[in-house]
């Protein structure tokens with residue numbers, strides 16, 4: 055299922071601005087993309103200080119290969135994806151963003167005409183053109199034209215609001231923390247139009263990220279928690295730097311771990327669409343399986359990475375399967391009735407629907423009612439990580455093992471996932487059980503095998 059990419063990771067290409075990430079690099083990505091997808095390309099960016107410069111470079115590359123460019127300005131990645139999907143005129147798109155990475159980073163996510171992120175096999179073709187300088191530059195009379203359409207962000211806001219009964223959020227106070235990112239332009243508007251009373255924090259777009267870093271961590275969301283308590287809000291919602299993810303604090307100001315967030319929303323979505331498949335990577339909590347089972351749904355596992363989840367959902371639907379829901383255990387959730395990519399604005403809106411559906415119950419009650427799982431997450435250095443994964447696989451070969459991404463050893467009361475790190479000479483170990491003692495025991499078993507090598 056996995057191919058070897060050289061420059062792009064699971065969610066685009068990223069690097070430190072002025073070091074790896076330069077206008078020259080982005081110009082060549084634009085030229086490579088333009089050579090592959092002739093037509094009109096939609097371009098957007100998050101709020102990073104380097105966004106404007108890199109967007110100009112990207113557009114130059116596209117225009118010189120004869121593509122026309124529509125610049126959507128600053129907007130969330132899922133907003134750009136929605137606009138591209140909804141308008142047949144677009145042959146594709148590109149988003150200048152480094153998602154949750156610190157302010158000094160930036161990058162490019164390449165979007166297909168159907169609004170999904172470009173798949174590995176096409177990314178490899180794009181990389182090949184990039185490295186070979188193989189661009190279809192046009193002559194003076196073929197150069198593309200650029201227009202701007204920042205107002206089209208409104209289509210995304212409306213698409214989400216339309217999804218829910220009018221006034222569903224009435225009587226609900228919520229706090230939104232877009233982290234100075236592009237969700238400042240969308241999530242408060244979405245929740246307000248659903249009827250919520252909306253307070254905001256870090257809601258002025260600012261590429262220096264003065265309030266908190268683009269990654270929404272429990273520490274960084276402390277001010278959000280305090281504001282939720284001070285305003286008596288039903289919940290607080292925060293986004294990462296390009297708002298394809300959303301994370302929550304409950305009415306007591308407590309951070310909701312993202313697997314539990316997935317479970318809470320899955321329960322709502324699957325109740326309305328029972329008996330289908332829920333698609334998620336092998337690293338997601340067993341909680342997702344428990345909740346799927348409650349609604350007659352089955353979990354279909356993919357390699358780690360949202361693009362594999364989105365592609366698998368599309369593939370399954372193409373095979374005539376019913377797909378109820380999908381997502382990752384990091385606050386990146388995918389709604390097949392809306393679009394096949396993670397959508398933080400839609401996730402914020404869904405939480406309003408979840409609470410409206412359980413009138414009289416607080417989010418803290420709903421979160422506390424979920425089964426508790428204990429997760430151990432470790433890294434272990436290995437000069438040959440692939441060989442070490444094989445040794446562990448051999449040691450546990452008498453058990454149920456899934457090989458979707460690395461190896462997953464599955465027991466009735468626990469599972470362990472052992473994978474090669476894509477970036478360092480390490481293996482990553484994840485173990486989950488409802489019983490912390492059992493999780494610990496399984497971890498020790500794996501460490502004993504490693505100790506014998």
Ligand code: MG
Nearest residue numbers: 153294296298
């Ligand atoms: Mg992101």
